[in-house]
Amino acid sequence: MKRFWISVLILVVVCLAGFAAYAWKPAIDPIEPPQRAAFDKLLIEKGAVLASVGNCTACHTKPGGKSFAGGLAVPTPFGTIYSTNITPDPKTGIGRWSEAAFSRAMREGVERDGDHLYPAFPFDHFTLVSDEDNKALYAYLMTRHAVESRPPANELPFPLNLRFVLAGWKLLFFDKGAYREDAAQSAEWNRGAYLVEGLGHCGACHTPRNALGAERKGAHLAGGEAEGWDAFALDASSSAPIPWTHDSLFDYLRQGWHADHGVANGPMAEVTGNLGRLSDSDISAIATYLSSRMGEPTPERAAAAEDIRKKLSIDQGGTPIPASATTGSPTSRGGAIFQAACATCHDGSRPQPFGGIDFHLSSTIATRDPQNAINVVLFGLPAASGRESPIMPGFAATLTDDQVADLLGYLREAYAQKPAWADAKAKTADTRSGKYRVSVQPSDGIERSPDNVGAKD
Amino acid sequence: MVKLNVNGTSYDVDVDPATPLLYVLRNDLKLNGAKFGCGLGQCGACTVMVDGKAVFSCLTPAMLVEGREIKTVEGLGTIDDPGPMQKAFIEQQAAQCGYCIAGMMMRAQALLEAKPDAADADIRQALEPNLCRCGTHMRILRAVARARDLMQGKSAGNMAPSAATGRG
Amino acid sequence: MNAPNPLPDVTRRGFLAGAGALVVSFAIPAEAQEGEVPTAPGGQAAKPKRPGSLADMPSLDAWIRIDADGSITVFTGKAELGQGTKTSLRQIAAEELEVEPAAIKLVTADTALTPNEGYTAGSQTIQNSGTAIRYASAQVRQILIAKASEKLGAPVEALKAQAGAIVGPNSAKASYGELVSADFLHVDAAADTKLKPPAAYHAIGKPFARVDIPAKVTGGEAYVQDMRPPGMVHARVVRPPSYNARLTDFADAAVKAMPGVIAVVREGDFLAVVAEQEFQAVRAMRAMAGVAKWQEQPALPDQYDLPAFLEKSVSEVGAVTSVGADSVPGARTLEAQFTRAYQMHGSIGPSSAVAMVDNGLTTVWTHTQGVYPDRKAIAQMLGVPEEKVRCIHTEGSGCYGHNGADDAAADAALIAQKVPGKPVRVQWMRDQEHLWEPYGPAMLTRASATLDQNGNIVSWHYDLWSNSHGTRPGSAGSLIAGRLMDRHFPPDPAKLQISPLGNGDRNAIPLYDVPNQRVNWHFIADMPVRVSSLRGLGAYCNVFSIESFMDELALAANADPVEYRLRHLKDPRARKVIEVAAEKFGWSKDALPAGQGRGFAFAKYKNHAAYLAVALEADVDSDSGAIKVSRAVAAVDCGEAVAPDSIVNQTEGGILQSMSWTLYEAVHFDRTRILSPDWSTYPILRFSAVPDSIEVQVVDNPGTPYLGVAEAAQGPTAGAIANAFRNATGMRIYDLPYTRERVKGVLGV
């Protein structure tokens, strides 16, 4: 018996030692911050494009703050993480990181000093990035303006505040290694896959996560969550009333909106804003890869889309139906609210991309989850400072939870021909109270003002 | 018929319940404070308070605010007995054409009622939805900060220029 | 505000001929009614030098009236546009009349009551009307003293005006009311009235709170939008989708049946609806927009290649100045080209007007800048004599030039004809204002200068390409309703006019001392995009260009930009504002942290109005392309400062508005339609981008003529931002606005 316990003990010690050996990462020596002249101009320019694919600035820039200086609060189900300063400031940024340290962070999710990084930094995607691309990214970041700025400490509960715990997470969920081409697919498809799965880290938002915050392998791009927003499915389960095609994806990613789908908002607005730097061929590659993941629409979906197109061509700028019902069924109440509060902008007569979308086209109304609709109704789309953007007022102060639910119920039935969401009222209450945290940001460009992480009204 | 409670008084107004609150306030209740600026929720000229929160009255159908407490700039005080927000704007001479000002005041009032010790940065952020084309921003910020101090009982500060009392 | 109740029977003469009034009339130069025409650079022209000119200027009187009860009324043909002139004009009158400003009643622009002072524009209210009222008031005081001398039997020298009375030795005293009680006097203004010396001022230059603000912050009736005369009905217009679209089909039966609809108006391509309630009118308007079918034609230039459009559309070239030799040898010659996009006035309150037809008289309450010219155009549009139209200025939202005000007035006048006896209130929707107001014209400018060995400028060539910046009313073709209605009044043909005041060429001549100068305006008569006067007119782009170029020259000469400007300026007042701005700002050559820069610029508005210099600090984020102006310091000299706080207020506002133009603003269009219908598509300054501080130093010159100030900051602010950007990044942007995309494009990575 005693020997048994000794064996167990030895086993535990060996495991722990093994884990410790696995978990322990060496620090990489600091360097003197390199000068701009140390990098080739073309390499820096290539890095700029890659950084925009990675949407780096979105997380690493605070509203109204300096680019890449970090400090943005990123709400996660486990607590709030603050993004780091990735300017080449030697004290508070990555000025003393060598290229090897940078590449290791991308490939393995480890800081220069050996600490594990939280997967809020999507190293599970960045691991796919090629050495050459990391080189270019490094050149780009090391030639930004150095900004001295230290982000606030993360707000995470024990034991998540212990970095080595992350090693266990990696052991369970992380596959390290650069992208490997699929020989059965075209070069364009492979390029698209490399960008989408790697630096673009689309799955970080568009793939659902498990209880430990890892992307669910079996549900790749099946729709996820980002900063309180529902990130739509990018596979066959896409909720777009008019199915996405290569061309519509291309236009949407290129210009931030598409006549069949409306304008990018929520965190997606920053993505399309940043993709402005990307070449047409790369955007086309992304569209090729994503449209292949979505596949051809079923005949029913295609027919439904045809119906919508017909309806829109007749409806254009039609006469509004007078609203008078303040009682009656929930949907008739909702219809009255729509006519009174929403139709001014959403009657389909205002020019796209910034005029209100005709809800026949809205994925937000057609999708399975009411969250995005709730977010937009409550908080609106705040104006971007000094740039064109859709602007929508929030209705949190005027609509009660019941009224929001009535309105959404009406929109579901009238526009998506689907039954009302059962959980709309409860989710509205949670969103309003801040129990469910949503980051509200302007819908165009890369700014995030006002700084409204968590909906405390 | 819509029942509205505005600045502490109840009204029965004979309008289509879908009518935006802005038009009801201006035309039926003859209150000038809330202004039409865009009708789209983009400028804030029409801002009033509903249950203590700033809303765009141009996109708020009257039927949604029945029975709730609506406050307009007329509810902050009168020309003969201005409230602290109004005093502060007069004292700081915070207007050029003045068209945006009532909306600014209502949004600021909502902020200060929710957060009496709002920092200058909070004021700036709260006013973001409201536009002013005359460029009166610096004075508006000063006036709101002054209103905050007045409401907190701090009376020291810039004194008003001696008043010319004629009406414009 | 002016009373909403019409006074149809009152003519000016009749009104003024009431018993017991003292009335003084005097003349204003004829040009003043033509629009933005200045007083002579000396600022004295409002005081007639030669009585002979009175004969050329019928009905150009400014008036002061004192009633038997002692009340004083001052009439100005100028309008309050948010500049605070209702207060400053009172201060001026009160000064010479020896009363408190609050004691003065002021009646502003009204074709039935006030003198024709043309437009309230060009920063000339104080310069023109203020000067006029000042001299008139001083003369009234002297007349009162003369009367009192008779009445009290005391010599004129022993009497003085004090608090509404003339007082003399041994408590002798006669109130103004007593002195005018039995008299009616009509006097022409004297040429040599003596004004009070600055040392004796009790009102001018003193801090008076603005009279209009209390009502504006307490919900008083302050704007034309707030008028509610009994029986008022609400109208909305429906505009074509593009300038030249023609109505092909309009089935109005359903609209007529909508609740509350009183009338559906169709006059050619002009559409409007009148309803009992405002929201009923809005709904009917939307329904009408849905059923109106239009035929459109592509007629707009390529938004992304404006220089090419401007260059190829030149109809005429005018020499703005030509001094010295055409070309002189020098050490080096520099050249640069600048552009500016079409930009909007963008009033926060869309245009509005109330009109009523009563007994054949059409009365229009309007926030126009020119009640008389607007009346003329409306009368022509309606086909009636001018006396059958009365325009009363009633405040609106700030306009910053010729916006939709006159057009809304015309809409109201036209619609009111269909519902006689009812006051009709027209309120434009946001998109109607954004799409139809006349924009500030796009411009192209080219500068070239030769420097001598020491870096001093020896020759200067400057060329500008632009439409006219003045298409204000005068005729029915200047009004949207006039153009759309059956008769389709054509727009007035644009004419090239070079005057000291300037138009597109305003401030095109650099104030700097350069011996050899050539300045030309390449005039474009064709106006595919509707344009007119926007605050500052050509001065905004010309000063931006000249001040950007001056910094390039300073760099080439290896000189500090402030020192370089001073070196080319002898005018002591110009030098003074530059020195004050530089000093208060803490101008220095010390390096700033990476990405930050300082910029300086100066101009004397119109080359004969206010002097203004501004220094500012900006922070450029090269990765986002965002420019943040953190601090600005301006110094301004507009002659004698009547209302210093209003000068500061106007200048702060000018700086912020110009900053918004400069950083963000461009009207978008495709070949057929304007694509900027709202604040989504035409973003302007929001609070998050407002600088931490703006400091305005007023350089006062008591006793000197008034120089207009309201537009003085527009050009220099743009120049200072351009120069701060150059200083921060080592690169220059030559095209307005400085959008993020442009910044990123210029800076690269």
Ligand code: FES
């Ligand atoms: S008028 Fe309501 S937001 Fe502009």
Ligand code: FES
């Ligand atoms: S004061 Fe005129 S719009 Fe703000």
